């Protein structure tokens with residue numbers, strides 16, 4: 070039986086279909102979850118995709134946090150369900166307090182869209198287990214509010230406990246503290262990532278297939294392509 074990975078669609082989600090496709094390419098089954106339906110339909114893991122949930126009014130992710138599906142996702146994540154928030158999904162996870170800190174406007178105040186080198190620094194989460202420690206990958210980055218901030222104590226705790234999952238390489242694209250591109254919760258089951266691995270899973274469209282590892286990891290496949 071393939072692993073069942075739920076992909077949530079909020080009004081304004083943009084990358085839910087690409088996330089579902091990446092799940093299928095990795096050999097898992099994708100299950101569509103709807104923001105207004107609190108049921109997770111017995112999935113084994115959940116992805117909160119990129120986009121502009123509820124138009125990203127107020128702050129990115131601030132309204133999505135109160136959606137019916139998020140009430141269940143928060144409870145399940147606290148019980149250990151693997152959850153990956155990509156870009157807007159990362160913003161939703163911070164707003165939901167499943168992850169510490171916040172994402173604010175890029176320091177240069179422009180939307181950024183580029184191929185971004187990253188270093189994977191934690192391979193013990195369900196989402197990163199198919200990567201090698203300190204593996205360098207390239208995946209797209211595209212957002213307006215990608216600056217990761219947190220207080221000094223939180224940053225020290227993230228660093229001391231290996232909770233920085235991915236770090237920007239080759240220059241900081243948005244002013245994120247400590248060049249942080251992704252973090253996980255204490256238990257490691259909840260991962261937030263600002264760049265988009267789901268857009269780098271097929272050689273035909275590229276850029277490369279470095280992003281596939283996030284989906285192979287949760288699908289239970291050990292070796293990244």
Ligand SMILES: NC(=O)CC[C@H](N)C(=O)O
Pocket residue numbers: 118119120121125129155156157158211212213214215
């Ligand atoms: N690609 C995205 O998910 C964008 C997230 C968010 N709307 C931002 O611009 O920061």
